[in-house]
Each structure stands twice: as C-alpha cells, then as structure tokens.
Amino acid sequence: ARTAPNVVGLVELPGGHCSMLERHQEVNSHLRALAESVTRHVRDRRISS
DSSP: OOSSTTOOOOOOOOOSTTHHHHTHHHHHHHHHHHHHHHHHHHHHHOOOO
C-alpha cells in the first residue's frame, strides 16, 4: 500500500474470506468516510459562476 499510487489508507480487519460480511458495519464506515472525503474534495474544487 505504501508504494501504490493514490492510496488513501489501508484498513486491515481480522477475518477470513467473508470479513466484509462478518464485519459489515466497520467496512461500511470506512467506505462512507472514503466517499465523503472524495465528494468533499470535488465540492472544494467546484467553481461557481
């Protein structure tokens, strides 16, 4: 993750191949934060006429 371009963050959750289902609240929380950070950045760059 440190060498990948455009990485916002790395989240590691314990679990197996179904950790996204087993820990859905934590996964959703991180996804929402990522989406908000992107939309906030786009709003800041918007130019009004």
